[in-house]
Structures are given as structure tokens and as C-alpha cells.
Amino acid sequence: MDTLSVAAAGNAIAGSLTPAFLLAGVMTALRLLSERRNRLVDRVHAAHAARESGPNIALLRRRAGIALGAMLGCILAALLVCALVAATFLALIYDWALGPLLAALMLGTMAMLAAGLLCFLAEAALARTDLPPLAPTGSPSCPNPPPSA
Numbered sequence: 001m002d003t004l005s006v007a008a009a010g011n012a013i014a015g016s017l018t019p020a021f022l023l024a025g026v027m028t029a030l031r032l033l034s035e036r037r038n039r040l041v042d043r044v045h046a047a048h049a050a051r052e053s054g055p056n057i058a059l060l061r062r063r064a065g066i067a068l069g070a071m072l073g074c075i076l077a078a079l080l081v082c083a084l085v086a087a088t089f090l091a092l093i094y095d096w097a098l099g100p101l102l103a104a105l106m107l108g109t110m111a112m113l114a115a116g117l118l119c120f121l122a123e124a125a126l127a128r129t130d131l132p133p134l135a136p137t138g139s140p141s142c143p144n145p146p147p148s149a
Contacts (some may be wrong), residue, residue: 010093021031023081026113028035030074032084037067059130072115080109116130 044060084105091098 009051009093012089014090014092015088017085019081019084022109023078023085026074026078026081029080029116030071033067033074033116036123037064037071040064040067041097057124063130065127066119066126070116070119070123073112077109077112077116080105080112084109
């Protein structure tokens with residue numbers, strides 16, 4: 001094995017860390033999903049404490065399960081990004097031809113991220129069914145009518 005120059009090592013590090021920006025975005029999405037799921041679990045516990053039952057708890061549990069699916073998709077995407085960074089670094093350092101592997105890792109990352117985001121979309125759509133109906137303007141629950149134009 002040839003001695004690795006400082007410039008080559010710098011290029012390898014720069015090339016392998018480029019996908020790390022994707023990792024930062026995935027981790028931000030994961031934090032958002034985790035907070036959302038925690039709120040759902042807290043609502044389920046509060047409903048149990050209040051001795052509620054029926055469709056409300058079932059809907060909250062379903063939403064929490066879908067949110068967990070979204071989190072799992074993002075976690076798998078983050079793990080694939082880590083593998084992509086490591087494989088890119090090794091390919092650049094040792095001059096290995098890992099093009100197909102790198103492409104597969106990137107496609108897998110995007111597939112898992114898309115799956116997680118689709119689960120998030122499904123949970124958000126389901127959350128919309130959990131909203132109370134809008135009160136008509138001027139009703140007791142909405143006493144102040146909007147200003148006229």
C-alpha cells in the first residue's frame with residue numbers, strides 16, 4: 001500500500017463527509033418525529049388516566065404507531081448515511097471501486113427517508129381527523145367575528 005499523502009487524506013475526508021449534511025437533515029427530522037410521538041404517547045396516558053375509552057384512544061395509538069414507523073424509516077436512513085460515509089472514505093483512501101455499492105447505499109438512504117416521510121404524511125393526515133370541527137363565526141365558541149373588509 002502506498003503512503004497516503006496529506007492532500008489525498010484531506011480529499012478523502014471531504015468526499016466522505018459530503019453526505020453528512022444529509023445526516024444532519026435526517027437527524028432534524030428524527031428529532032421532530034420523536035417529539036411528536038412523545039406528545040401522542042402523553043395524550044394516550046392522559047386519556048387512560050381520565051378513564052376515557054373508545055375511538056379517541058384507538059386513534060391516538062394508531063397515530064403513535066405510524067409515527068414510530070416514520071422514526072424507524074429515518075433511523076434506517078441515518079444508518080445508511082453512516083455506511084455511505086464509511087464506504088466513501090474507504091473507497092477514496094484505498095482506491096477501491098465501490099461505485100455500485102455507494103449508489104446502492106444512496107438509493108437505500110433515499111428510499112428509507114421517503115418511507116419515513118410517507119409515514120409522517122400519513123400520521124399528519126390522520127391527525128387532521130382528530131381535530132374538532134370549526135365553530136361557525138359568531139358562535140359561543142368563536143365570539144369575535146372576523147373584521148369586515
